Amino acid sequence: MLQALRGSAVRFGTVNGVLQRLLAVSQQHQTARSLQQSEGLQHAVDKLAKTPWPSQPWAVGSSRRLQTDARLPLERLQEAITPEVCAELNAKGYAVVDGVFGPISAHRLELELMHVHQAGLMHLNHTHLVAKGETQLLAKSQVMEAELTLEAAVREAAPLVAQLDADRRLATMLNLFLPQLRLDSAAIKMQHNEGGGGCFPMHFDSDELLDGRRVTAIFYLNQHWKPSHGGQLRLYPFPAPPVDIDPLQDRLVLFATTRMLHRVLPSRAPRSCFTIWLSEGRSKAAGVAPKPLLPPPDSGQPSEALWRFLMQPAVRQHVCKLAYADEWERSILESHPACEATEGALDKHRQEVAAISKALSKFQPGLGQLLSAAAVLDAASRASQAAATAGEGEGSASSSSSSSSGDAAGCVSGPTEEQLQEAVALLQQVAAHVKWF
Numbered sequence: 001m002l003q004a005l006r007g008s009a010v011r012f013g014t015v016n017g018v019l020q021r022l023l024a025v026s027q028q029h030q031t032a033r034s035l036q037q038s039e040g041l042q043h044a045v046d047k048l049a050k051t052p053w054p055s056q057p058w059a060v061g062s063s064r065r066l067q068t069d070a071r072l073p074l075e076r077l078q079e080a081i082t083p084e085v086c087a088e089l090n091a092k093g094y095a096v097v098d099g100v101f102g103p104i105s106a107h108r109l110e111l112e113l114m115h116v117h118q119a120g121l122m123h124l125n126h127t128h129l130v131a132k133g134e135t136q137l138l139a140k141s142q143v144m145e146a147e148l149t150l151e152a153a154v155r156e157a158a159p160l161v162a163q164l165d166a167d168r169r170l171a172t173m174l175n176l177f178l179p180q181l182r183l184d185s186a187a188i189k190m191q192h193n194e195g196g197g198g199c200f201p202m203h204f205d206s207d208e209l210l211d212g213r214r215v216t217a218i219f220y221l222n223q224h225w226k227p228s229h230g231g232q233l234r235l236y237p238f239p240a241p242p243v244d245i246d247p248l249q250d251r252l253v254l255f256a257t258t259r260m261l262h263r264v265l266p267s268r269a270p271r272s273c274f275t276i277w278l279s280e281g282r283s284k285a286a287g288v289a290p291k292p293l294l295p296p297p298d299s300g301q302p303s304e305a306l307w308r309f310l311m312q313p314a315v316r317q318h319v320c321k322l323a324y325a326d327e328w329e330r331s332i333l334e335s336h337p338a339c340e341a342t343e344g345a346l347d348k349h350r351q352e353v354a355a356i357s358k359a360l361s362k363f364q365p366g367l368g369q370l371l372s373a374a375a376v377l378d379a380a381s382r383a384s385q386a387a388a389t390a391g392e393g394e395g396s397a398s399s400s401s402s403s404s405s406g407d408a409a410g411c412v413s414g415p416t417e418e419q420l421q422e423a424v425a426l427l428q429q430v431a432a433h434v435k436w437f
């Protein structure tokens with residue numbers, strides 16, 4: 001059974017992956033070739049990297065006194081963003097890169113973050129709740145943050161991270177190998193989780209109509225991280241199964257800002273990272289009109305038309321909420337202190353789930369089959385994880401143990417081989433309709 005699961009996990013995404021990869025690779029080759037012809041790829045990238053950001057308001061008049069001689073090896077970051085990494089990001093919605101700056105620089109970055117924390121420059125992170133037209137802020141108990149890009153005092157206290165802030169290589173490489181992106185600004189947030197269970201509830205980082213953020217890049221700084229510390233980043237590349245990523249020192253995780261549902265599991269030890277949000281131009285983002293929905297299929301019977309409809313971004317985000325309704329609820333409870341505002345957040349979540357369920361009921365029985373298949377894969381993941389827990393090494397990015405809602409009855413001790421194969425086949429078919437960017 002375990003082997004069957006591993007096999008399916010590997011096979012999963014091949015249909016989707018191969019097509020998207022082929023497309024991505026042909027685009028990369030075109031872009032790379034044309035640049036090489038004109039002035040040499042390396043030279044072009046270097047030249048771009050040295051050009052100041054034209055549209056960064058914070059670059060004007062802001063203090064950039066760097067009080068250190070240490071230099072962040074930014075050329076290593078450039079080398080880390082390969083065509084393969086970008087193809088992976090495009091095909092799966094996320095990519096993991098290890099050994100980005102090397103352990104010495106990664107450690108220096110951690111020291112800077114601790115310095116910012118100790119200098120009192122961090123504030124509590126809040127979940128933003130929009131209810132009845134008003135935004136309510138719900139504090140997370142143990143998670144502290146500082147907006148480096150927006151605050152000169154933070155940049156001065158963290159000169160190495162400020163070097164990253166002033167550099168544009170990351171965006172340039174992503175634009176180069178994912179030509180559908182037009183990233184032209186970035187913002188860095190530093191984060192320190194004090195441990196003691198600090199975590200983030202399930203969320204998407206942004207919405208296409210809200211702002212221009214398209215790629216989230218998180219760089220982890222935790223030299224002594226162990227599985228018993230928890231605090232993994234859990235991604236939900238639905239309909240592919242959830243994936244847990246260990247927050248290891250010098251690891252960069254990239255994912256699709258508006259389309260990748262994610263959370264941070266409770267951390268039992270202090271945990272640090274910084275997040276870079278890479279954005280497309282404001283004018284483009286602000287001027288974007290909502291895309292009209294595809295015409296709904298004639299019936300809710302399973303069909304390519306139904307999967308295409310359910311997997312378009314505006315609908316898929318709601319289907320994700322249904323698929324993970326229970327875990328979503330638990331993640332809200334785990335991330336916030338027990339109080340009225342948390343109760344309010346739970347109420348809002350339940351109302352949304354009920355409304356989505358009702359609105360999408362016309363897409364039954366296909367939707368139910370999709371959610372059941374996701375639950376089957378999830379149950380298999382849980383069974384596999386339970387069996388392998390002790391033996392698993394550190395530093396892995398593995399299929400996770402979340403719990404989907406949907407009809408998983410009878411699957412708690414792991415589905416049968418046949419159920420699993422059927423579920424994987426369906427999910428692969430549906431996944432072919434997901435576009436990450």
Ligand SMILES: O=C(O)CCC(=O)C(=O)O
Nearest residue numbers: 200205218233264273275
């Ligand atoms: O700390 C992490 O791994 C992710 C944090 C996160 O999701 C966020 O800041 O939006």
Ligand SMILES: [Fe+2]
Nearest residue numbers: 203204205262
């Ligand atoms: Fe996030």
